[in-house]
Every structure is written in C-alpha cells, then in structure tokens.
Amino acid sequence: MKFNIVGLMSGTSVDAIDVSVFSVRVDKHKPIKDNNADQFTYKIKERAFQKVPWSESTRLLIFKLFDPEKSNVVDLCEANFILGKEFANAVNKVLIDNQINSNEIDLIGSHGQTIWHNIVRENNDEKVKVTSTLQIGCISVIANITGITTVGDFRVADVINGGQGAPFASIFDYLMCRNIIGDGGHDGDGIGIQNIGGIGNITILPNNTSKYEPLSFDNGPGNVLIDWISTKISNGLLTYDKDGEMGQKGRVNQQLLDMMIKETPYLGFSPPKSTGRELFSFQYAQQWYDIGKQQCGIQDDTDFVSTFTELTAVAIANSIREFTCIKVKHLYIGGGGSLNPYLMSRIQSNVGEHTLVHKHNQLGIDSESKEAIIFGLLGLLNTLNLGVDLSPFTGSKKPSSSNNNINYTPLVVLGKSSPGKNHLELIKKMYQFISFYWPVHQDKQYHQQLGRTE
Incomplete structure (x- = not known):
C-alpha cells in the first residue's frame, strides 16, 4: 500500500526547516505475526525537497531558548506556537512550489525543534541517562494550518521506556539499509x-x-x-x-x-x-x-x-x-x-x-533529505501502530512476549498525532492496511483492541 507523506526536520544547527515530500510503499508478502515494523519492506520515492530558512527572529528565539540563563517560560510557550506556524508555512510553501495538492498528502511527520535533552550521569560512572526531552513546534498548529494530520513528539515514548531518545536515524538505517550492505x-x-x-x-x-x-x-x-x-x-x-x-x-x-x-x-x-x-x-x-x-x-x-x-x-x-x-x-x-x-x-x-569512507548518497539515499524522511516514516509507523525494537539503538527496554506475562514490554510505537481535516480518510486507509495484513481470524485479540469484531 502506498502513502504520501511530508517529513519535517530542524536539527541542532538550526540552519533551516528540511521539508521532504515523498511516497512510501509498504509491502509484505505473508501475513505478519505482530506489529513489528521490521517485517515489512519500505520503498521510498522522493517527490520534492527544500530547505526553508527560519525567519531571523525565530532563529534568534530558538538560540535564546537553548540557554537556560536567558530563556523563560513565556518565551517557551510562545515559541511552541511560533515554530508550529513556521513548520506549517514551510509545508504549504513546498507543496505550492512543487504543484502538489495538499489533498494528496496522507500525513505529516514532524520532528519539531529540540530545545533541551536532559542527560544525567548515573552514579558518576561512565553511563548517561536521559530523564526528559523537549521538542517544540506544536503539531496541532501544524495540523490546523495545513489541514493534514500531523504526528510528532517521537522521542518521549523511547525515553519513558528507558531509552536515550536518540539517535533515531538508526531506525531508518536499519529498516532501509539492512538489505543493501x-x-x-x-x-x-x-x-x-x-x-x-x-x-x-x-x-x-x-x-x-x-x-x-x-x-x-x-x-x-x-x-x-x-x-x-x-x-x-x-x-x-x-x-x-x-x-x-x-x-x-x-x-x-x-x-x-x-x-x-x-x-x-x-x-x-x-x-x-x-x-x-x-x-x-x-x-x-x-x-x-x-x-x-x-x-x-x-x-x-x-x-x-x-x-x-x-x-x-x-x-x-x-x-x-x-x-x-x-x-x-x-x-x-x-x-x-x-x-x-x-x-x-x-x-x-x-x-x-x-575502513573506507564514502558519501551517504552511495547507498542510494539522499543524505540531505534523509532526516526529514526519517520523521515522515516514523509518522507513518505511528499511524499504522507499528513498533520497533529500540533496545540495540537507544538502550530502551527489550520487548518481551505477552504470553502469560503481565509484566511484558511491548514494542515501542513512537509519537502522538493531531488530526487534520483529512483524518477520516487517513483512518479508512489505515483500516485497509490492517485488514489486508491482519485478518480477524488470525489475531482476534489485536482486532478487538481496535474495536473490530467478526
């Protein structure tokens, strides 16, 4: 099944908003056992990519928020809305510039802008623990301005499961590059x-x-x-x-x-x-x-x-x-x-x-747009309720079987969503996907959790 996605990324350099518009075909030749994302293949085709510069005032505000001695809660609250508007405007600009109708887009996956990633050293040993993380650029603002369902806030679920909340590029590398080594x-x-x-x-x-x-x-x-x-x-x-x-x-x-x-x-x-x-x-x-x-x-x-x-x-x-x-x-x-x-x-x-050093593009993936694509793909995994075993990548808890184990650890599904005006159509598409890969008779409990019955 094919999905049309917009991925948004702004990194620690704060040089611009990376906007990637791409399609991804999700395939599996056999019915799957659970909601592990690595049972599928993902074929990505980029339709457009642009770097949209932050306004100078917003960029200065972001750098102010990086400094605890200069920032305050009022700035943080305002910035969450201001950045959401700039993310949304960047999406609309790229769609218009490339003559892509917003009605074609199924969802937006937005990383947001990291303001703080709270890292503490455990017992003065050589290990670090992340206790909290904050990315701003309100997804509800993005969804309302663009009309497109938006998924964001990806790092929190990993942190609360004992992970570092980073690096998430590894998820993409694993899903996309494991077969082209x-x-x-x-x-x-x-x-x-x-x-x-x-x-x-x-x-x-x-x-x-x-x-x-x-x-x-x-x-x-x-x-x-x-x-x-x-x-x-x-x-x-x-x-x-x-x-x-x-x-x-x-x-x-x-x-x-x-x-x-x-x-x-x-x-x-x-x-x-x-x-x-x-x-x-x-x-x-x-x-x-x-x-x-x-x-x-x-x-x-x-x-x-x-x-x-x-x-x-x-x-x-x-x-x-x-x-x-x-x-x-x-x-x-x-x-x-x-x-x-x-x-x-x-x-x-x-x-x-x-060790031979190469540019990333030799893997067949444009490194410039990669991070934006990553968070668009994570948005899709969230929508389809597909999780990833993050333990090798971020150190989060290892998933365990649910068989007779009340303390089992499920696969982590990253992010949360804010509905856009296209949300009902997206839900229909999601259920088409679920119906194809999860026939009710194969996993009755899973479908009951989704409110489906025979």
Whole structure:
C-alpha cells in the first residue's frame, strides 16, 4: 500500500526547516505475526525537497531558548506556537512550489525543534541517562494550518521506556539499509552509517545479525563547534566552514585537542548514549576558545577551525574502535558534515586505511533529505501502530512476549498525532492496511483492541 507523506526536520544547527515530500510503499508478502515494523519492506520515492530558512527572529528565539540563563517560560510557550506556524508555512510553501495538492498528502511527520535533552550521569560512572526531552513546534498548529494530520513528539515514548531518545536515524538505517550492505569480507564485518549534523551519530549494521546486534549512539560533536567558530571568524557572514576552506588553512593545535578529549568525559562513555547542545553548546565552544588563546598560544583563529574539526573526526574514529564489536569495512557519511571536504579527509585519516569512507548518497539515499524522511516514516509507523525494537539503538527496554506475562514490554510505537481535516480518510486507509495484513481470524485479540469484531 502506498502513502504520501511530508517529513519535517530542524536539527541542532538550526540552519533551516528540511521539508521532504515523498511516497512510501509498504509491502509484505505473508501475513505478519505482530506489529513489528521490521517485517515489512519500505520503498521510498522522493517527490520534492527544500530547505526553508527560519525567519531571523525565530532563529534568534530558538538560540535564546537553548540557554537556560536567558530563556523563560513565556518565551517557551510562545515559541511552541511560533515554530508550529513556521513548520506549517514551510509545508504549504513546498507543496505550492512543487504543484502538489495538499489533498494528496496522507500525513505529516514532524520532528519539531529540540530545545533541551536532559542527560544525567548515573552514579558518576561512565553511563548517561536521559530523564526528559523537549521538542517544540506544536503539531496541532501544524495540523490546523495545513489541514493534514500531523504526528510528532517521537522521542518521549523511547525515553519513558528507558531509552536515550536518540539517535533515531538508526531506525531508518536499519529498516532501509539492512538489505543493501554489500560484501562483508569475513564473518562479523559490517558497515557504519555516520550522520554529521550539529551532533554526530552513528549506526553500525553487522553482516552477521545472528551473532551481532545493530548498534547506534551519538558519538559527539558534529558541526556545532565548527559552525560557532566559523560564525565568529566571519563576523556572522558565514554560519559554517564553507567547503572546509578555513579548516584547511589552519593547523591543529594538539595541546588544545588533547585537553578537550581528556576533559570531555562523554567521549569515553559506553553506549547507549546521546548528547546535544546541553553539552556541546556555544558556552562549551567559548570556554575552549578562551583556553586555546590563554594556555595554548593560539593566535590564528583558523587554528580553532582546524582543531574543532579534528575533534569531530577523532570522536567518530575513536567511537568506532572502542565501542563496536565488528570491523567496520565501509563508513558512509551523510548530513551537512559530508559536504566539508576537509572534515571528510580528516575522518578518513583517523579511521585508517582498513575502513573506507564514502558519501551517504552511495547507498542510494539522499543524505540531505534523509532526516526529514526519517520523521515522515516514523509518522507513518505511528499511524499504522507499528513498533520497533529500540533496545540495540537507544538502550530502551527489550520487548518481551505477552504470553502469560503481565509484566511484558511491548514494542515501542513512537509519537502522538493531531488530526487534520483529512483524518477520516487517513483512518479508512489505515483500516485497509490492517485488514489486508491482519485478518480477524488470525489475531482476534489485536482486532478487538481496535474495536473490530467478526
């Protein structure tokens, strides 16, 4: 069955709203046993993709909310509505620009804008726990302005089930890329799929899934520190290191790099783990900038670009060596960081010659629109009541069988929805899907839960 979806994403870099309009065909050749999403195949065809810039006032408001010392509850409340309106307007703009009728769209999946991801260190050991997470950009505002049923707030269900609430790119990588891994070389080999947005995250997909589980985690800073220093150097004319030109001109200050690695415990924490601007903040960047000037003798600011770039590359390489049980033969890199040739070269240098670095597009998936597609797909899984075993990816509770077990843990279905004017048509389509794959006589209890009877 085919669904038409809009996916929305705004990441920690806050550079723009990513809007992807795509169709996804969900297929299964045999009736399925339960609501596990990995029993289906998903064929995605993108129809349109645009980056819609935030208004400057909204972007400044978002950065204000990142700072607990500057933000307040009034700003937060207003921002939830303001961002919802900008998300909705971005959807309407992309549909109009590409001559796509909104009546064709079944649903919108919106990540929202992460404002805070509350991470605590457990008992001063090398593990972190996420106690709460907040993404804003009200889905009811989006649904009402666009008229399209909207699903969002995806991370909460994972966090309440003991997960990190991130990284969710791993769900997409697992569902879409597990069957296109290619040659493994020998038992245990596999691939890594690295995203470099504001924060970096990696998914490890082993060839031998009977011996090794998939794995994913946030491995540290992505572009966030590079963006900060690039903005500082250019007096705001640039918000990133275009083509890696500044990083290429500077030199890595090894003293500062060693200090940053040593005094950032997160880099050594074992998965599952996640992070964000609450750690790798502009305050963090300013702190190390001051130390670099005062203690490491850095005079040329391009040396900071080189050093911050090296930190990202080293964090990625070290995390692969330290936390994966397989030899990663191929590393596919997507996100904004993949457009930085200097960063890409430093990653290749740090992972060594036994791991080949490629751009994500070689997997047949556009890395630029990938994150928006991810949350559109998660919106569809929510609508179809399909869950995912997130335990290998986020560390959430392992699902258990419901047979005679009152304390069983079900598969986590992520997100919540807000009906649009198309909601009744979407419900009809959902029941067509359920009727096809879940005949009543095969799972009577499941259908009774949905209010269906023979």
